[in-house]
Amino acid sequence: MKNRKTGYEAPLEKISPARKVLGFARDNTVPLMFILICAICIPLSGFSVNYLLAEIVTRISRNSFLILSLLIPIMAGMGLNFGMTLGAMAGEIGLILVSDWQIWGIPGMVLAMIISIPISIGLGVLCGKIMNMAKGREMITGYIMNYFINGIYQLIVLYAMGVVIPIIHSSIILPRGYGIRNTVSLLAMRQSLDNLIAIRINGVKIPVMTFVVIALLCLFIVWFRKTKLGQDMRAVGQDMEVARAAGINVERTRIISIVISTVLAGFGMIIYLQNMGNLSTYTAHSQIGMFCIAALLVGGASVDRATIGNVFLGVTLFHLMFIVAPSAGTALMGDSMIGEYFRVFVSYAVITLALIMYETKKRKASSKAARELALAQKLEEENK
Amino acid sequence: MKISRTTWFRIAAVAFILLLAGLMMIIGRGHTIYLDDKTLEKDGKTWQALYRIDASVAGSTQEPQTLYARERVLFTVMGQKATLHLQYMEAKGGDKVPVDVSIRIPYGMDGVIVNLPALLAGESQDVFLSEFITVPDVGDTSAEVVVTDEFAVTDI
Incomplete structure (x- = not known):
């Protein structure tokens, strides 16, 4: 077997089926753990299959677009983009303005998306530039960037809107005359995309149009990977120095990946909120990055590798746990809050576990590569 | 200065x-139409309320509604044109007369009041249409406490 880094051909070793299973389990610890949790919790929750299916379909349609927005930065080696929250904020600003202008339904969603584009691009460029200054520490940088931009978002929404940015409707503006209310109703566009083409199978509502939009994004990602820019991103993701030596503008490529992710996150947030039907002005975006990243990791993705399949498996397992945990908690302990605590704890735990596993794998791989290199050098010396 | 093809594409995309x-701003502009079956007095003229009117709006997902004298119903519509399907009965036991009327709603008005007796009498839009003005909430200004961050740094 030829090692990609050393070029050294190691003798082929026969792997036993037991080791194969063990290797598969080690590589898919998080999804397997979640399958196990769900397998225990589903019977305890007492929910019918139809109810679970309906809930899962709704949540896949609501969250997939947001989670898919995380794939491109991973491709560019920038890890899990906690900065997607910036895009979510841009989407929310678009929705607030559109609600005040009374643009309803699908046109309202499209207009909110258009408004979010320049804001997302600006924030994405800022985020990308800062991440370029902190190479190798992109995730923590993105996470802290959220707090920084959240402060600016609050400044704009709480003080500038109604004073600098005209907001006229009393249902949106705070009674004091400026600032946006805690909750903005999106009733006029609630589920307008979901209901555009919707079919019912066995009582389960399938929002066909939302799935078409998600499918289009999947196709875009598949196509994008094959483009010159996509190939550049993969090269940058594999090795920045090699990519630079090959003539790729590494910094620019990384910024573009973050910009694309931020813009898509803005769109995703609008799709998410149209399904919910209301916008929690100051908190809707705060946990969205965390939950999307957790869902992606539950699907078997890692910091440096994620596929479209990981997104759908992750969103299914993660949200299945979300649905059944409170009822399972009630059945076990007589208190639904146990389930609530459990699912929050699991969200954070899965990110921690995935990060630990990623670091462990990386260290193992580098020490294995070093050992193989040493062996290759030794063999070379012996041959001389 | 020669503009490159890429720049042209960018300009076209932005345009x-x-x-x-x-x-989207034009076709998605939402309005609330308040249909009134009330006696209207304007410029010395009077239009008497009708006994019963069945109303629906083309393109609206809302069910048709029935209103009797001195009643009001509302419909929500998108765009600046609304076609009303009306069926009115002037007095109890009278014949139902179907009428389809199209009205143009001014872009700047969120809500409009349409006085149906005046509309059905064939009056101009200036007579039967007026703006619905929402009275702003001037209640307790401290009623809504904004919660921005549950993890905010506090004095410890």
Whole structure:
């Protein structure tokens, strides 16, 4: 077997089926753990299959677009983009303005998306530039960037809107005359995309149009990977120095990946909120990055590798746990809050576990590569 | 200065997005139509309320509604044109007369009141249409406490 880094051909070793299973389990610890949790919790929750299916379909349609927005930065080696929250904020600003202008339904969603584009691009460029200054520490940088931009978002929404940015409707503006209310109703566009083409199978509502939009994004990602820019991103993701030596503008490529992710996150947030039907002005975006990243990791993705399949498996397992945990908690302990605590704890735990596993794998791989290199050098010396 | 093909594409893309935004603002503008079956007095003329009117709006997902004298119903519509399907009965036990009327709603008005007796009498829009003005909430200004961050740094 030829090692990609050393070029050294190691003798082929026969792997036993037991080791194969063990290797598969080690590589898919998080999804397997979640399958196990769900397998225990589903019977305890007492929910019918139809109810679970309906809930899962709704949540896949609501969250997939947001989670898919995380794939491109991973491709560019920038890890899990906690900065997607910036895009979510841009989407929310678009929705607030559109609600005040009374643009309803699908046109309202499209207009909110258009408004979010320049804001997302600006924030994405800022985020990308800062991440370029902190190479190798992109995730923590993105996470802290959220707090920084959240402060600016609050400044704009709480003080500038109604004073600098005209907001006229009393249902949106705070009674004091400026600032946006805690909750903005999106009733006029609630589920307008979901209901555009919707079919019912066995009582389960399938929002066909939302799935078409998600499918289009999947196709875009598949196509994008094959483009010159996509190939550049993969090269940058594999090795920045090699990519630079090959003539790729590494910094620019990384910024573009973050910009694309931020813009898509803005769109995703609008799709998410149209399904919910209301916008929690100051908190809707705060946990969205965390939950999307957790869902992606539950699907078997890692910091440096994620596929479209990981997104759908992750969103299914993660949200299945979300649905059944409170009822399972009630059945076990007589208190639904146990389930609530459990699912929050699991969200954070899965990110921690995935990060630990990623670091462990990386260290193992580098020490294995070093050992193989040493062996290759030794063999070379012996041959001389 | 020669403009490159890429620049032309970028200009075209921006123009397309702006056009799309403009189009969305026009076709997606929502209005609330309040249909009144009330006696209207204007410029010395009077239009008496009708006994019963069945109303629906073309393109609206809302069910048709029935209103009797001195009643009001509301419909929500998108765009600046609304076609009303009306069926009115002037007095109890009278014949039902079907009428389809199209009205133009001014872009700047969120809500409009349409006085049906005046509309059915064939009066101009200035007579039967007026703006519905919402009275702003001037209650307790401290009623809504804004919660921005549950993890905010506090004095410890």
